[in-house]
Amino acid sequence: MNAAHFREMTDTQKHEYCMACAMRDNHAAMSEFYAYEKYLDKSIVIVKGRKIPIGTKGVCFYVGAVNYSKLKNWWDWTIRIGFKTENGETFFTSERNIELV
Numbered sequence: 001m002n003a004a005h006f007r008e009m010t011d012t013q014k015h016e017y018c019m020a021c022a023m024r025d026n027h028a029a030m031s032e033f034y035a036y037e038k039y040l041d042k043s044i045v046i047v048k049g050r051k052i053p054i055g056t057k058g059v060c061f062y063v064g065a066v067n068y069s070k071l072k073n074w075w076d077w078t079i080r081i082g083f084k085t086e087n088g089e090t091f092f093t094s095e096r097n098i099e100l101v
Contacts, residue, residue, distance in 0.1 A: 058083035
């Protein structure tokens with residue numbers, strides 16, 4: 001799924017998508033879906049991290065589930081957020097580093 005596809009989905013389609021993910025035990029897709037609902041097209045602010053200045057604000061345009069691994073072994077799914085500031089800068093960060101405004 002991508003942001004454009006999520007924006008076009010009706011409430012019924014969203015519900016059916018969630019049910020299909022649950023039936024297949026696809027936890028990564030469900031986490032990504034809930035992150036889309038929570039953050040997409042909403043204002044966010046950086047509250048922690050080391051690469052993006054704390055307090056940086058923007059609007060979320062990207063949500064993605066990323067599988068990071070250690071030593072080529074599956075480790076865990078993480079939600080990544082992409083956002084754009086008022087002056088046009090684009091940043092990508094972990095969901096753990098942001099809050100809704």
